[in-house]
Amino acid sequence: MPKRLIKKIKGLLSGNTETPIARVIPRGEHDFPEEDIRRSVLTVLDGLTDAGYEAYL
Numbered sequence: 825m826p827k828r829l830i831k832k833i834k835g836l837l838s839g840n841t842e843t844p845i846a847r848v849i850p851r852g853e854h855d856f857p858e859e860d861i862r863r864s865v866l867t868v869l870d871g872l873t874d875a876g877y878e879a880y881l
Contacts, residue, residue, distance in 0.1 A: 846878070846880055848880065861881065865881065869881060
């Protein structure tokens, strides 16, 4: 975790403006039960989407 955080901070400070590409796994291709997603998480995702951001879980 600390190494990834430091790398991310260095990337931000160096002017690296590459946008990471999201790897979207369709609902039918993962085994994450929908019941395990907290309502608060869905509320945040909906809020971000409504504000014009792309939001993924």
